[in-house]
Amino acid sequence: MHATDLAATEPPRKRPKNRKAQIALVAAELFCARGYHLVGIDEIAAAVGISGPAVYRHFPNKYAILVHATRELVTAALAACEPEPDAGDPAAVLDGLLTSMARFTVERRKVGALYQWEWRYLADEHRAEFRAALADLVLRFADPLRRLRPELSAAGAEFLVRAALSAFGSLTTHRAAAPKARTEAILHRLGWAMLRADAPSAALVRSARGAAAERAAEPPPAGLEPRRELLLAAAIRLFHRLGYHAVGMEDIGGAAGINASSVYRYFPSKADLLAAAYYRASDRLAASSAAALRSTADPRDALHRLAEAYVGFAFGESDLVSVYLAENSNLPEPDRHELRKVQRLHVEEWVRLLVQVRPGLPATEARVLVHAAINLVTDLGRAVRFTSGGGAPAFVTRLALVALDA
Template identity: 50%
Template sequence: MAERTKARTRAARVRIDVQHAPVAEPRRRPKNRKAQIAAVAAEAFSERGYHGVSIDEIATTVGISGPALYRHFPNKYALFLHAATGLATSLEDAIARDAESAAASPAERLDQQIVAAIRTTVANRKTAGLYRWESRYLEPADRAIIRAAITSVNRRMGETLARMRPGLTEQDDFQICVAVLSVVGSVTAHRAHLPTRRLEQLLLDACRAVARTELPLHDAPAHRPPAPAGIASSNKREVLLHEAIRLFHARGYHEVSIEEIGSAAGINASGVYRHFASKSDLLSAAFHRAAERLAVAVGTALAGSTTPRDALRSLVEVYVHLSFGQSELMSVYFAEIGSLPEAQRTELRNVQRLNVEEWSRLLNEVRADLSVVECRFLVHAALNLVLDVGRVMHFEPAPANEARVRALMLATLFGSASGA
């Protein structure tokens, strides 16, 4: 009898527990799922390039299936377009939102615009450089949208700079604005860290110095006879490397095939493999070529200098000259590192890092007011503007063009318009 009573009591307790058991909430899709997907995709595209990222990888990182991702974006290109255009237009919006104060002087106004650009770029640091290299994989009409956004930012900033420095020519104004935005954007090219407030001030000071730079006068336009074609190399390996660099620069590594490289070099595909085991070996060879030439340039500059300041001036001169003389090679060197296999990518990033450290050490000896990390930021900024300003000059190897880029680099590094 007692056992029967205990059994009834246990059964009653079970019924009570079941009645009061919490009912599982139905799983709801986060309201910001699309934004989550876009953020993950933008970071992945920035890190490894458009072709190095798959839809499945993005979906897995977000924690959803591929079909679930397609409810928000129809394909990888749509994701890429969203990321690339969003980053460019966010910069345009940041400058436009900073409404002009009637009481602000042109110099104050320019500071406001620069700070707005810095804060937007730093807030999106992991992804803000995406449009710079990867936008070449966009359709022409979509690429034009990004170009229009960046042009708008340049125009707004240029109008303010023209009021601050009314004697500037339109060309000077444009080139200085490109350099200012390049200094800001340089933080997307590396992962050095500074407290946010200090980083803002460091970049603002560098941009102010660039904005006040007195650019050397352009030479009077003169008819230049076409450069001689030169004698073609008979070394098939060198010919292949030359044509690969040219095609990688023009269209991007992933858009070029081994067959196209061989055809440009006058060699069939099987002949290419006698010199390079794969397309990635061609790219790796291009990287090592650039790294070797940079190493020689650094060695030459240091050997002929007696002070850290002189060494930096020499480094600036040889680096600019190399960049203008080998613009396709240097562009590939900075644009395509994400296309290399991981082991080679790590090795070459270490080579790039050592080069920056050499510059930073010298700058720290010149500018005792800065830490080594702060010097590293300025070195990245100075190197970055060479490619950006050089591109708007079409890397025309005129002495005045190189002198202008040198002046902008020295202002960035030394923190004064004269670079003294």
Template identity: 55%
Template sequence: MQSPTVGRQRPKDRKDRIAQVAAELFCEQGYHGVSLEEIAGVVGISAPAVYRHFDSKYAILVAAGRGLIDATLTATDLSSSEDAWLDLEALLAALARLAVTHRRTAGLYQWQWRYLTDKHDAEFRADLEVLFRRIALPLLNERPELGVADAEAITRATLSVFGSLATHRAVIAKGKAEQLLHRAGRAVMQASPPTPISGLELGVLPVSVPIGARREIILAESVRLFRLYGYHEVNVELIGHASGINASSVYRYFPGKADILAAAFYRASERVTEATAAALSGARDDADALRRMIESYVELTFERSDLVTVYLAENNNLPEGDRHELRKVQRLHVEEWVRLLVAVRPELTASEARVLTHAALNVVTDLSRWVYFDRRTGMNRHLVRLMGVVLNA
């Protein structure tokens, strides 16, 4: 009896389909949490069939990242239109459509750099420079008072607004999401630039050894390493070395690496809860409470930038029970922002307020990966204003 697959042609777009499915799974579960078998199962093929198109999971990651970047460059290529390079509105509209269309895969931009080889990292960065120029040039034309560094800072913040839609699952109509993101992106482009002082980029400043109990040192060093390299690229030996002890000594304080990550998440959750309670307790009214929430979030990010970044980036690597519990806490925290924003801006629906809240929070998170959060940069004051700009868009 002839196999039903004999004589059947493979779809011409199967390679693209594999990359698309993989991108969605990587964003949902993390790169290391996805197997080739799982990718193949969703596509509807066998795992060996994947190897007809890609020689490894890493090759699929590169293809998925390339697909996202190519789609972005295609969407923002307005060269066929006369004076299109001057048209910021057309670019904002294109970015808003792109954010909505690629919502399930755009999260690759936030963490894929950790896993890329130097070669692919350089290639992707070169393409991102093209995107930056496409936005910065018309911005400089519209606002000639800005310097190049100012335009770059505003461009980064603007892209963070659009990228924020991929960081959450809040339900909102596609058309409304595009309108909100377009409006928020435009507001950021008209805002004061969050420009850091030269020489204070992340990785330039020396890393100091934290002082405190041994368990706290291990936790602090683990969080720093998780942020720099990603959870799966850090082992207990590296944590022990950074903490000034042998790897075996780490186990006196934590049963395993997953327990260190969970402890970091619970610590971050406690800090967020404490900061929220402090902001709300002395507020005169909802508008004052929202202002205090903005200030407390930026302050927390400055004081605990490694912790906040890991808290937002490493959910998928938590033990399942901890993951569900902490995501519940995260949702409750966001809902407090939504409640206040709707109270201050009653013309917004809860879903609209939720999208703006995530956009404002994402701007701070994204920029924290770009520049070391040192008060000498004035970034804390800039980001307080910028969060207000996004929430009021």
């Protein structure tokens, strides 16, 4: 029998019943690894092992995949943290929730950046849906937490839960290797450390939406600044608010009060503006860290100063820090390589000090804790606004040190 005869007798292959979910998962991993705007339908199809047109049998466009993947992520998180009926001991309830969330975070590590950054590209109605689901997740922890700690206000309990979720979400921001079971145990400890921490006073806590609205309303820098500085400041604000790909050079020029044709005299391309923002963040972070470590030789004091310096940087320049963390995939390759090296060196400085302070702590675990503390600071830097002389920086520094001690 010829090969063609064999092929003719074989039954046609059926599409897997979970093909839609498979496409969404693969797409989510690609979005998180490379950024939503840099991933095309054909690339998603190739990763799944199907043709581009086959993707369109399940989704009308790439945006529909993003909506489905984001919705699936929060739905799965809610399912993992389904409250028990007639829940008794709140400590036992919270312990179960933290165990489930730790397992879920490790299992979904490759798609967690949907929660961290990629959801920014959702339209308003889908963004509102995402926020509502996240608020539901927060309440599933906050309700038993207030039963366990009745002195907490509703806002204080929700703040601590969001801090715990931020510590969990930090796992998606780095590639530090650690055994699965061990990582789950570390996250579980981190979650409890956040839930047992002191809550901030009501005066220090404002919603992320309120903070964003305040920043959006802020006037552009004074016109006396050099034009290059005006353009860079405008670009950072717009990249933070809208995302790199949604911003054009004309938008940046308009926000800076500079004619669009003049923008190119200072920056040849939008990528050059982004790289300039990254180098500015890197230089300022290095300077603040060096200043913090210059006058101490005690590891514990040095770690405290390093955390304090990072908090000051993250809160003082929250838009710049957000761009620094979110837009890495859009940098030119040489800049991306150089800046990743700088980021690793910064993390390793924290790890070196933490291992000295806690001699029995393996370096692999120390990295997980350091990334949790850093992510906690940057998340709160985006969510909290404070006035000069306020206590928010000191409070967040203490919370970061609690994470390092978990």
